[in-house]
Amino acid sequence: MQNGEALASHLAHLAQQKAVRARKRRLARAAPAPRIRTGVSPKQAQGGQAEERARHHLLDAGATVLARNLRCKGGEIDLVALDHGVLVFVEVRYRGSERFGGAAASVNRRKRQRLVLAARYFLPTLVRRYFSGHPPPCRFDVIAQTPLATTWLKHAFAEDLE
Numbered sequence: 528m529q530n531g532e533a534l535a536s537h538l539a540h541l542a543q544q545k546a547v548r549a550r551k552r553r554l555a556r557a558a559p560a561p562r563i564r565t566g567v568s569p570k571q572a573q574g575g576q577a578e579e580r581a582r583h584h585l586l587d588a589g590a591t592v593l594a595r596n597l598r599c600k601g602g603e604i605d606l607v608a609l610d611h612g613v614l615v616f617v618e619v620r621y622r623g624s625e626r627f628g629g630a631a632a633s634v635n636r637r638k639r640q641r642l643v644l645a646a647r648y649f650l651p652t653l654v655r656r657y658f659s660g661h662p663p664p665c666r667f668d669v670i671a672q673t674p675l676a677t678t679w680l681k682h683a684f685a686e687d688l689e
Contacts, residue, residue, distance in 0.1 A: 577621035578605055581670040584677050590615065593657055599648045602641030606670075607653065610681075614653065614665045616646045618683070621672040630671035631680055642667060643686045 567575070582592050585608050593614075594607040606617040618638070620630035627633075646665070654662050669683040 573621065574619075577672050578619045580672065580677060581617065581619040582606060584670060584679060585610075585617070588679065593653065594649075597645065597649050599645050601644035601648060604642065604645045604649065607649070609657070609663075612663060614650075614658075614663045615668050615681075616642060616665065617668045617670055618642055619670045619672070623674060625673065630673060631669055631678070631683070634669050634683065639667075639684050639686070646686075 578595065582595065585592055585606065588610075590608040590610040592606055592608050595605065597604040597607060604616050605619040608615045608617060618634055620633050622630040622633065646667070650662070650665070654660060666682050667684050667686060669680045671678045671680060
């Protein structure tokens, strides 16, 4: 009797293992493996270097960099600086050549809208943190970079933040 029970228990165990393996195979086919992101892409690294050069350019010109890479659902602001009492929202653009209009020309209407949306989102926090609740004058600048030059375009576009 014990041999019969042992055989039945062993067969049940084998069937359970087979069912578990089948379930794992089925689940593996149904859901793709998660992509693990290691590091940044070459374009992201290039963009980070351009932002760092732009930050140094602002500091060399006497501006104070208050924040960088402020992201919200509506957009992103690369740099926020204080330039002689003016709160400046800076978009950094890098282009390897001038073939398609250059770096400054790449700040189109849609990009400007996203910058304004992000600036409106972060402005109350920046005013509380750095200006004791009193809103300073604001402007939008673009720092356009090519391999040969860095150009700071002050008042790149006008927009009311209220």
